[in-house]
Amino acid sequence: xxxxxxxxxxxxxxxxxxxxxxxxxxxxxxxxxxxxxxxxxxxxxxxxxxxxxxxxxxxxxxxxxxxxxxxxxxxxxxxxxxxxxxxxxxxxxxxxxxxxxx
Amino acid sequence: xxxxxxxxxxxxxxxxxxxxxxxxxxxxxxxxxxxxxxxxxxxxxxxxxxxxxxxxxxxxxxxxxxxxxxxxxxxxxxxxxxxxxxxxxxxxxxxxxxxxxxxxxxxxxxxxxxxxxxxxxxxxxxxxxxxxxxxxxxxxxxxxxxxxxxxxxxxxxxxxxxxxxxxxxxxxxxxxxxxxxxxxxxxxxxxxxxxxxxxxxxxxxxxxxxxxxxxxxxxxxxxxxxxxxxxxxxxxxxxxxxxxxxxxxxxxxxxxxxxxxxxxxxxxxxxxxxxxxxxxxxxxxxxxxxxxxxxxxxxxxxxxxxxxxxxxxxxxxxxxxxxxxxxxxxxxxxxxxxxxxxxxxxxxxxxxxxxxxxxxxxxxxxxxxxxxxxxxxxxxxxxxxxxxxxxxxxxxxxxxxxxxxxxxxxxxxxxxxxxxxxxxxxxxxxxxxxxxxxxxxxxxxxxxxxxxxxxxxxxxxxxxxxxxxxxxxxxxxxxxxx
Numbered sequence: 385x386x387x388x389x390x391x392x393x394x395x396x397x398x399x400x401x402x403x404x405x406x407x408x409x410x411x412x413x414x415x416x417x418x419x420x421x422x423x424x425x426x427x428x429x430x431x432x433x434x435x436x437x438x439x440x441x442x443x444x445x446x447x448x449x450x451x452x453x454x455x456x457x458x459x460x461x462x463x464x465x466x467x468x469x470x471x472x473x474x475x476x477x478x479x480x481x482x483x484x485x486x
Numbered sequence: 487x488x489x490x491x492x493x494x495x496x497x498x499x500x501x502x503x504x505x506x507x508x509x510x511x512x513x514x515x516x517x518x519x520x521x522x523x524x525x526x527x528x529x530x531x532x533x534x535x536x537x538x539x540x541x542x543x544x545x546x547x548x549x550x551x552x553x554x555x556x557x558x559x560x561x562x563x564x565x566x567x568x569x570x571x572x573x574x575x576x577x578x579x580x581x582x583x584x585x586x587x588x589x590x591x592x593x594x595x596x597x598x599x600x601x602x603x604x605x606x607x608x609x610x611x612x613x614x615x616x617x618x619x620x621x622x623x624x625x626x627x628x629x630x631x632x633x634x635x636x637x638x639x640x641x642x643x644x645x646x647x648x649x650x651x652x653x654x655x656x657x658x659x660x661x662x663x664x665x666x667x668x669x670x671x672x673x674x675x676x677x678x679x680x681x682x683x684x685x686x687x688x689x690x691x692x693x694x695x696x697x698x699x700x701x702x703x704x705x706x707x708x709x710x711x712x713x714x715x716x717x718x719x720x721x722x723x724x725x726x727x728x729x730x731x732x733x734x735x736x737x738x739x740x741x742x743x744x745x746x747x748x749x750x751x752x753x754x755x756x757x758x759x760x761x762x763x764x765x766x767x768x769x770x771x772x773x774x775x776x777x778x779x780x781x782x783x784x785x786x787x788x789x790x791x792x793x794x795x796x797x798x799x800x801x802x803x804x805x806x807x808x809x810x811x812x813x814x815x816x817x818x819x820x821x822x823x824x825x826x827x828x829x830x831x832x833x834x835x836x837x838x839x840x841x842x843x844x845x846x847x848x849x850x851x852x853x854x855x856x857x858x859x860x861x862x863x864x865x866x867x868x869x870x871x872x873x874x875x876x877x878x879x880x881x882x883x884x885x886x887x888x889x890x891x892x893x894x895x896x897x898x899x900x901x902x903x904x905x906x907x908x909x910x911x912x913x914x915x916x917x918x919x920x921x922x923x924x925x926x927x928x929x930x931x932x933x934x935x936x937x938x939x940x941x942x943x944x945x946x947x948x949x950x951x952x953x954x955x956x957x958x959x960x961x962x963x964x965x966x967x968x
Contacts, residue, residue: 396838403797403841404804404818405834406826414831418895419839425896426786426852432859448721464585470811479806480817 391420487511487648490557490705497544497556504540504556504600508533511558511602514649523624524634524643526563527571528603533558536600554712555598560644560653563604564611564687565696567591574687575607575619575637578803578810578828588685589720590654590696590713597712602650605640609830610800611661611689613637614901615892618832623889626669629939631927632886635665638699642669645699652700652709656686658693659788660882660905663917667944668886670919671699672965674706675905677951678912679724681710682717690795691722693788693909703918703961710954729952734959740766741776741874750903752884754923754931758943759880762920762964766878769963776870776877780863784907787863789899790843790856791910796833797840803828835895864911871950876960879904881917881944888929908948916957917944918965 396415400407407415462475471478487510488496496502512530519525540556561567564574566584568591573579587595594601608618616624616639626634627647634643638655642665645653655662657675666673674697681696688694698709717723742763747756767773805811805824812827814820829837843852870877882901892898908915922940924932932938949956 399838399841399845401822402845403837404801404821404825405829405837406822407834408826411831411834415835415838418835419842421896422789422839422899423842426789426856428783428786429790429852429855429859432780432783432787432855432862450718461585465808468582468585468808470805470808477806480814480820482817 391416391423487514487558487645487651489701490554490651490708491702493557493651494553497540498549500544503537503544505534505537507556508537508558508600508602511649514647515603518627518647519649521625521630522627522643522647523622524605524640524647524649525560525603526573526575526606526621526640529570529601533600533602540598540600552596552598553708554594557599557652558602558650559594559599560603560605560641560650561591561601562607562638562641562653562655564607564656565591565654566685566687567601567604570604572604572687573621574611575609575621576828576830576833577620578824580620580810582809584685586685589682589717591685593713593715594654599712603644605638605644605653607640608637609833610687610796611637611656611658612796612832612836614660614664614898615887615889616640617889618830620830626886628670628941629886632888632941633668635668635882635886637661639665641699642666642671642673645669645671645701652698652705654696654709654713655699656689656694656696657905657909658690659792659909660902662697662699663881663905663915663944663946664901666699666917667881667919667942670942671701672703672706672919672961673697673699673917673944674710674957675908675915676710676714677724677729677914677954678909679722679728680714680914680954682713682715682720682723684717684719688795688799690792690909691799692795693792695909702966703916703958704966706916706961707958714954724952729950732950732953732956734956735875737770737772738875738956738960739772739774739873740876740878741774741870742878743778743781744775746778746782746904747880750883750900751880752923755880755882755884755943758921758923759945762945763878765964765968773878774874776874778866778870778877778907780859780866781907783859784863784910785899785903787856787859788902788906788910789839790852791860793836793840794844794853795840797837797844800829800833800837832895860910863907867907867911867913868950875949875956877948879946879948881905881946885923885925885941885943891929904946908946913948913951914954914957915946915948916961917946918961919943920945
C-alpha cells in the first residue's frame with residue numbers, strides 16, 4: 385500500500401467538504417504541499433509495527449461506569465447556554481434548512 | 487514576582503499582603519504587557535475584591551488558611567472560567583463566554599488562588615510559538631525578538647515577566663515543557679489522567695493534560711497537588727492506586743537515550759545537557775545509557791494520532807451552538823463558511839490531515855498503525871524503567887527561535903521531538919532550567935567578539951506512570967536546592 389501518495393488539489397477540496405471547511409484555491413495549493421509532506425514524514429510508523437502486529441490500546445484501559453440518572457436540575461444551564469447560541473427561537477436553537485429548494 | 491512559597495510566608499507574617507501582590511501583578515502587566523502580550527484578558531476588578539478578602543482572612547486566621555490564598559495565578563485561555571471569555575486563541579470563539587468552571591479552576595479557587603487573567607496561546611493549543619494565535623503573538627520576556635514557545639506561550643511569558651508567580655497551561659505534545667524551557671521556568675506535564683480535563687478545550691483527548699509553570703519545582707508541585715485528583719466529570723482521571731507505587735530514593739539511576747540525541751540537537755544545547763549530566767553525577771546519582779529506538783519515531787505517530795483527535799474534537803465548532811456563525815443559505819453552507827472564516831491556517835491543516843487519516847481506507851494504515859506504535863513505545867519505555875528510575879532528555883533541540891524562523895510546518899513540528907513521546911505514552915515529565923546558551927542578533931552562537939543574549943535551555947526528567955512525586959523529588963534536589 386502506498387502511504388504517501390501525493391495529494392491532488394481535488395483531494396484537498398474533498399477533505400475540506402468532509403471536514404465542513406470551505407477551502408479556497410489558494411489555500412488548497414498550500415495545503416496540498418504541506419499535507420503531502422507531513423504524510424510522507426509520518427509514513428515511518430509503518431516500519432515500527434511491520435513485524436509485530438500489535439494492535440492493543442495504550443495505557444490503563446478499563447471501563448468507568450456511573451448510574452444512569454439525571455444529575456442536573458431542570459433548566460439549570462438552559463439560559464446560559466442559549467445566551468451563547470448565535471440564533472435562537474424561544475427555548476430552541478434556530479438553524480438553516482438542510483435542503484435547498486431546487 | 488516572588489515564589490508562591492515566599493508569598494505565602496509573607497502573607498502569614500503580614501509583611502506583604504494579597505492586596506499588595508495583586509496590585510503589583512497589575513502594575514507589572516500595565517508596564518510590560520503592552521509589549522509582551524502575555525494576556526488576552528485581565529480580571530482586575532474581581533481580583534481586587536478577592537485580594538481584599540484574602541488580606542482580611544490572613545489578618546484573622548494566619549496560617550489556618552487554604553494553601554494558595556491570595557496567590558495571583560494566570561490561566562491559559564483554553565481553560566474555562568465561568569462568566570469569562572474563553573477564546574482558545576481562535577476567532578471562532580472570540581466572543582464566547584464560558585458557562586461553567588473547569589475542574590482545575592474550581593480547585594484553584596477552593597485553594598484560595600486569585601485568577602488575574604487569561605493568557606495567549608496558539609489557536610486551540612496548536613503550535614510551538616504562539617505565532618498561531620488569532621490575537622497576535624506573545625513575545626519572550628527574555629528576548630523580545632524571540633518566541634516564548636507554545637502553545638502555552640502566554641502563561642510562560644506571564645510568569646517570566648514577573649506578573650504572576652505561577653500559571654497553568656496545557657500540554658498535548660510539549661506545550662508546557664517547551665515554553666518553560668524557552669522562558670527559563672519549571673514546567674510540568676502530569677501522568678495522563680492525574681488532572682481532570684473537564685473544562686479544558688479538547689485538542690487531542692488521549693494526550694491533553696493541564697499543568698503548572700513556576701519558578702521552583704516545589705511551587706509546581708504545590709499547584710499540581712491542588713489541581714490533581716479523580717473527577718467524576720472526567721472518566722479518564724486516575725486514582726492513587728491506578729499505577730504501582732513509584733518510590734522515592736536518596737539517589738536515582740538516570741537513563742540517557744544517547745542515540746536519540748545524537749542528531750538534530752544544537753551543539754550549545756547539548757553542552758548544557760552534558761553539564762547537567764555532570765551535575766547529576768556530582769550529586770551522587772548514577773547515569774547510564776539506555777536505548778529507546780521507538781522514541782525517535784514518536785513524532786511520526788504523534789502527527790497521526792493528534793490530528794485525528796483534533797479533527798473529531800473541533801467538529802463541535804459549527805456556528806450553531808456557540809461561537810462565531812457566518813450567514814449561509816443552507817445549514818451546510820453555515821458550517822463551511824463559519825469554519826472557513828473562524829479557523830486559522832494551522833488548525834485547518836491539522837483538521838484536514840486528521841480527516842484524511844481517519845477516512846475510509848486509510849484508518850488502519852494510519853490511525854491503527856499509530857495506536858499500535860504507541861503501545862510498542864509504552865512497552866519499550868516500561869522495559870527501560872526496569873533498569874533506570876528516570877529518563878533524561880533535553881526539553882527542546884534548540885533555544886527560543888526568532889519570530890518567523892520556523893515557517894515550514896514540519897520544521898516547527900520537529901521542535902517537539904523530545905516532548906511528544908511523553909504524551910504518547912502517558913508518562914509524567916518535568917522540565918527544569920539547566921543553563922543558558924548565547925545567541926547574537928543574527929541567531930548565531932556568540933563568538934569571542936560578538937555580543938548576544940543568554941537564552942535559557944531546559945532539561946526534561948521522565949518518570950514511569952504515576953511517578954509524579956519522584957520527578958518533583960529529583961527536581962527539587964537538582965533545581966530548588968542548588
